[in-house]
Amino acid sequence: MDAARTARDLDAWFAANARDLPWRRDHDPYHVLLAEFILQQTRMETGVRYFHELLRRFPTLRDLAGANERDVLAAWSGLGYYRRARNLHATARRIVRELGGRIPSDVDALEELPGIGPYTAGAIASIAFDRPATSLDGNQIRVLSRVLGLGRPSNKQGGRQVRAFAERLVATASPRRVNQALMDLGSTICLPDRPRCRACPLAASCRSAGRAWPPRRKEGPAPGERWTAELWARGGRVWLTPPRGKGLLGDLWLPPMRPARASDPSDGIRHVFSHKRWHVATLRRHGTPTGKGRWVSMEALRGLPHSALTRRLMAWALGGAPAGHAVWVTPRRATVRRAGTGTATGSRSARSKTRLR
DNA sequence: TAGGCGTGGGG
DNA sequence: TCCCCAAGCCT
Incomplete structure (x- = not known):
């Protein structure tokens, strides 16, 4: 060439x-x-x-x-x-x-x-x-x-x-x-x-011009996890907890989150990461939260490290689902695919990464 | 080296 | 709805 x-x-x-x-x-x-x-x-x-x-x-x-x-x-x-x-x-x-x-x-x-x-x-x-x-x-x-x-x-x-x-x-x-x-x-x-x-300016000399590559091999969905967000809202503010320091979204402020229990509500939001998907049940709480945290308004949120998930959960807590985001509702006994199950046909890293070595 | 690590837009 | 991403890096 x-x-x-x-x-x-x-x-x-x-x-x-x-x-x-x-x-x-x-x-x-x-x-x-x-x-x-x-x-x-x-x-x-x-x-x-x-x-x-x-x-x-x-x-x-x-x-x-x-x-x-x-x-x-x-x-x-x-x-x-x-x-x-x-x-x-x-x-x-x-x-x-x-x-x-x-x-x-x-x-x-x-x-x-x-x-x-x-x-x-x-x-x-x-x-x-x-x-x-x-x-x-x-x-x-x-x-x-x-x-x-x-x-x-x-x-x-x-x-x-x-x-x-x-x-x-x-x-x-x-x-x-x-x-x-x-x-x-x-x-x-x-x-x-x-x-x-x-x-394309390179078409005349390109050795693949006019030809498409074969379709990528498909992979199954990222493994799902069920979480529950406990949402206290008061006077336009939502109770957030400080960064945990490690792991996914560990640097950021979020509402209190815990693994979902079977008795938790099934309504909530779906938040998709590159390597996993979370179903976050939204549980409206009343009374006084315990533990470390702060009451944060949408305005004050801009001064705190936070994730898009924080915004979505706060929007839910302050007035229902934000426009443009689907709210998922599942039957009580719905199951969520766990890691390692489902229809995955290849390694996740092979899907979208093009690396040289 | 394969997997962890976000998000919002487009097909 | 669901899947695929899009100017990678680190361990």
């Missing part, structure tokens, strides 16, 4: 089709770093909203480093994968304390920082500093695997070939433009299931 030609085609396409994204206007290293943390496993539309909000609250790297972790988590609330927020904060502190406040332009130095892996290091080095580093995310891996005619990127041979070709590309043309062009191409043209090959 001709890397020079591919890079040239990508460059020309990008010049006319690049998406207008905030951190692309100045390539400020802090803006790029912030965006890359946010965009790990996150949709662009959602990411852009949080990018503006986090930048508003923490205008500079030093502001972020000087903030309380709790305030960073509060600003991150609703975005998910909350460890990213702690890693972002820890990385900002390390850069300010140990590196004089200067974000490294070197991939190896970047990868030393918490929350920065091979992809993010390469993305920062190339986009912020135009250094010749690869940034192989799911999009790039898919695009290059197709260009090279390798099929679904699962085998090690394909991984090495993709990496080698990506390295030739960033050595040939502006790494900043090549990497972002590949990302944009992957998210707008070279789509996972229905590639729009007629609109």
Whole structure:
């Protein structure tokens, strides 16, 4: 495959089709770093909203480093994968304390920082500093695997070939433009299931042009768990308990939760994570709650680290189900699939992860 | 290395 | 409704 030609085609396409994204206007290293943390496993539309909000609250790297972790988590609330927020904060502190406040332009130095892996290091080095580093995310891996005619990127041979070709590309043309062009191409043209090959600038040389990959093997649903949320509401406020410190949503404020008992009500909400699904029965409580906690209004919630689940449960407690979210109602004796049962046909990790090695 | 770790949108 | 995600990282 001709890397020079591919890079040239990508460059020309990008010049006319690049998406207008905030951190692309100045390539400020802090803006790029912030965006890359946010965009790990996150949709662009959602990411852009949080990018503006986090930048508003923490205008500079030093502001972020000087903030309380709790305030960073509060600003991150609703975005998910909350460890990213702690890693972002820890990385900002390390850069300010140990590196004089200067974000490294070197991939190896970047990868030393918490929350920065091979992809993010390469993305920062190339986009912020135009250094010749690869940034192989799911999009790039898919695009290059197709260009090279390798099929679904699962085998090690394909991984090495993709990496080698990506390295030739960033050595040939502006790494900043090549990497972002590949990302944009992957998210707008070279789509996972229905590639729009007629609109693709690489179609003439692509070894998979016009051909779709075989359908993915399906998997069963994520294992379900039943929980019960105990909801005290008083004067527009709901009783929340502080972060437990570990496990799923462990960094966040939630209403008191416990494993469901058979006698609990069957109405509630369904909250789906990437690896499990919770059925949360909503139990309205009266009287005075015991244990650690606070009465929190929707307004005050913004200052506390919390999950989308917290918002949904509070909305339920304060006035019924929020619009747009289905309330599930099951028969008294309904059963929920437990982990390890059901119709799973493959490993969960094999479904959506495209990794190289 | 496989599994843990969120969320809201789209087919 | 249900399934699939979407610019990964860490252990």
